[in-house]
Amino acid sequence: GAVVSQHPSWVICKSGTSVKIECRSLDFQATTMFWYRQFPKQSLMLMATSNEGSKATYEQGVEKDKFLINHASLTLSTLTVTSAHPEDSSFYICSVLLGGGEQFFGPGTRLTVL
Amino acid sequence: AQTVTQSQPEMSVQEAETVTLSCTYDTSESDYYLFWYKQPPSRQMILVIRQEAYKQQNATENRFSVNFQKAAKSFSLKISDSQLGDAAMYFCAYRRAFTGTASKLTFGTGTRLQVTL
Numbered sequence: 001g002a003v004v005s006q007h008p009s010w011v012i013c014k015s016g017t018s019v020k021i022e023c024r025s026l027d028f029q030a031t032t033m034f035w036y037r038q039f040p041k042q043s044l045m046l047m048a049t050s051n052e053g054s055k056a057t058y059e060q061g062v063e064k065d066k067f068l069i070n071h072a073s074l075t076l077s078t079l080t081v082t083s084a085h086p087e088d089s090s091f092y093i094c095s096v097l098l099g100g101g102e103q104f105f106g107p108g109t110r111l112t113v114l
Numbered sequence: 115a116q117t118v119t120q121s122q123p124e125m126s127v128q129e130a131e132t133v134t135l136s137c138t139y140d141t142s143e144s145d146y147y148l149f150w151y152k153q154p155p156s157r158q159m160i161l162v163i164r165q166e167a168y169k170q171q172n173a174t175e176n177r178f179s180v181n182f183q184k185a186a187k188s189f190s191l192k193i194s195d196s197q198l199g200d201a202a203m204y205f206c207a208y209r210r211a212f213t214g215t216a217s218k219l220t221f222g223t224g225t226r227l228q229v230t231l
Binding site: 001032034038042043044046049091093095097101102103104105107108 | 147224
């Protein structure tokens, strides 16, 4: 498997501000990472696929200018929620893609926008 | 597009008993992977078991086993000797049989499993 961390685990911010969430692969060099969003009592919805050294691939309906993804190294991908609003409040989860096609998930980040 | 359906929003099982969670999926692919993930209250997603579509033998991991019916596009999870720590949300997931960016997971809506004494 792979060990994946996320930071912060919980963040509260004011409406209109930007928030950065980090996803780190601690023991595996990840060419590909994924970002998911999970609303309470709902399933995981894929937001984007993050590829090291190239632009992320966003799912239909996800605003790429609002959810900025940077995958500058093989161990770090970041998700920045720009000009956050209360409707962006959610649980954000990243995962790392291993060579065999399996994904291992980070512990998630709870975002609360006031 | 592939879809994954979990028709049981909630299930309950007594400790030490056996429970089966249902999952059906729709795909036009012949080769793919199916997964069951567990999400406990901590919300950390944990891989429980995986099944390759080209394998006829059902996957087994200790107390967890699957009943994979490819023709019926059914993939149920059986938990034997249920323990309190099995209480969680369980998600069924599908992935095409490619690596790279095609390795996106499609998740079902989840089944919340309660384990009672």
